[in-house]
Amino acid sequence: MTVPEITPEERAELDKALYDALHPLASAIRSRQTGLPADRAWDADPVEVALSVLAAWKVVDGEVRRLSGQAAATAGSYGASYEQLGAVWGITRQGARKKWPDAVGRPASAAADTRRLALFGGTAELVRASAGQWTWAGTGADGASGAADEGARCTTAEEAAAHAGAFLKEHAPGTDRPS
Incomplete structure (x- = not known):
């Protein structure tokens, strides 16, 4: 898979969506920084206003990094390799491994492939x-x-945990079960 390209129209739509999402965050940051009510937060030195917008973009950048890490981990949990992650991100396999070190599971001992879940007074x-x-x-x-x-398999540990958790909840103290 190669790095996806977007059309000029898609870029314009993305820019608009990002600016629409950014405005309330930038306003909140600006209001906190100045102590002014939100409707007056932009009545300030243009440099300070521009810096508050930059501060909001910094927050968005951090969230994009966090969410892209989650997406890489999800792809890795479904079997994607670092080579594939790197190809999508436009970096090398080694770059992807460095960027998302825990995204792809390494072959390990059986003990590392077992997880314990304790919920509702039971265990799985x-x-x-x-x-x-x-x-x-x-x-x-x-x-x-x-x-x-028998024969049922889940594609992720999270999916197996959800099924196990539903079972444990069903068999929790005080749970009414059909006779």
Whole structure:
């Protein structure tokens, strides 16, 4: 996959959406910096106003970095390689590994492929299968045992945790269960 290009029209739409999203944040930052009400926050030295807009872009930049890291980790959890992540970002495999060091799981021991979940007074173990998919087995607070259906596999640990968590909630103290 190559770095995606956007059309001039798409760029104009993106610019507008970003400026629309930025304005309330810049206004809030400016108001906090000056102590002025939001409707007067822009009545100041133009340099100070421009710097408050720059401060808002800095916040947005940090959020974009955080969200892109989450997207890289999600892609890695589905099996994307650092080579693929780098290609999308327009950097080398090594650059992607440096940018998102934990995005792609490394082959490790079976112990590293097992996670424990404790919720609603019960516990569950999430296990990564050899094919990279996840399964779970657990014991509810009421002593009931449960596991992923035979042959059912989840594509991420989070998906397996959601299924296990639903089971544990169903078997929590005080939970009404159908007879």
